[in-house]
Amino acid sequence: MTGRLEGKIAIVTGAASGIGRAIVERFCVEGAKVLAVDLAEAALRAAHVEGDGLRFVAVDLSDVDAPAKVLAAAQAHFGRLDILINNAGICEYQTIEETTDALWDRTIAVDLTAVFRMSRAAVPMLRQSGQGRIVNTASIMAERPYGGLIAYISAKHGVAGVTKSLAVELGAYGITANYVMPGATVTGITKPLIDQDAALRAAYDDMGVLGRMAQPEEVASAFLFLASDEASFITGHGLAVDGGALLRM
Numbered sequence: 067m068t069g070r071l072e073g074k075i076a077i078v079t080g081a082a083s084g085i086g087r088a089i090v091e092r093f094c095v096e097g098a099k100v101l102a103v104d105l106a107e108a109a110l111r112a113a114h115v116e117g118d119g120l121r122f123v124a125v126d127l128s129d130v131d132a133p134a135k136v137l138a139a140a141q142a143h144f145g146r147l148d149i150l151i152n153n154a155g156i157c158e159y160q161t162i163e164e165t166t167d168a169l170w171d172r173t174i175a176v177d178l179t180a181v182f183r184m185s186r187a188a189v190p191m192l193r194q195s196g197q198g199r200i201v202n203t204a205s206i207m208a209e210r211p212y213g214g215l216i217a218y219i220s221a222k223h224g225v226a227g228v229t230k231s232l233a234v235e236l237g238a239y240g241i242t243a244n245y246v247m248p249g250a251t252v253t254g255i256t257k258p259l260i261d262q263d264a265a266l267r268a269a270y271d272d273m274g275v276l277g278r279m280a281q282p283e284e285v286a287s288a289f290l291f292l293a294s295d296e297a298s299f300i301t302g303h304g305l306a307v308d309g310g311a312l313l314r315m
């Protein structure tokens with residue numbers, strides 16, 4: 067089935083790598099026009115081919131003026147917005163005692179504050195859409211934390227809270243807000259770690275009942291569903307795409 071996003075305009079953050087890259091590819095195949103957002107234009111160009119239906123914006127989403135730049139670009143290129151995917155994220159393993167203020171602040175800024183600011187900035191255009199969709203990337207860690215990730219896990223719990231608040235406040239405008247909780251997925255965050263550490267790869271593979279990590283395309287399918295008309299009555303929901311990892315945690 068294709069054309070599930072025919073005529074839709076979407077913003078996807080963290081678009082140059084991993085899950086975001088797969089979301090962009092899937093959304094384009096399904097007929098959406100996409101504004102792809104990431105830190106560097108070179109990384110976006112390495113991941114995708116820009117064209118009429120796919121435009122790039124390079125910003126650091128932790129910058130306070132980034133959301134205004136992104137929304138202005140969506141207006142300039144496409145004149146509308148139907149779907150906002152807040153997916154960009156960073157993740158660094160540190161114990162609580164190793165976690166510096168700088169790591170805490172950076173993680174919260176990128177993984178949580180940017181989700182709030184981007185959503186707030188997008189509300190006027192999503193209201194005009196009449197069937198706006200916000201889909202945020204949390205993590206299974208938003209439900210069952212592991213050790214060594216206090217900043218990341220705090221941010222991802224926050225993503226769940228932000229998303230539920232968005233759902234409550236924006237439902238009156240026909241806007242739904244949901245979040246996806248990926249399990250261990252082979253992406254730019256995890257690949258450098260598992261390539262160096264066979265035991266970590268085995269631990270990630272063993273997290274779920276399917277006995278393997280996810281590929282980004284498998285996670286992107288959940289974003290497609292939640293962004294599509296098929297999910298018109300689903301809001302405030304967290305969808306695990308984890309190969310059954312939460313069953314075991």
Ligand SMILES: NC(=O)c1ccc[n+]([C@@H]2O[C@H](COP(=O)([O-])OP(=O)(O)OC[C@H]3O[C@@H](n4cnc5c(N)ncnc54)[C@H](O)[C@@H]3O)[C@@H](O)[C@H]2O)c1
Nearest residue numbers: 080083084085105126127154155205248250251253254255
């Ligand atoms: N990979 C996993 O196992 C896993 C599991 C659960 C949740 N997630 C979440 O999935 C999302 C996507 O991560 P991924 O695994 O695809 O990693 P990735 O590193 O492959 O992709 C993340 C992208 O976000 C971009 N980015 C980071 N900081 C940014 C900033 N300040 N401004 C703009 N762009 C920025 C990066 O440049 C990169 O292209 C993240 O929110 C991550 O927390 C990943």
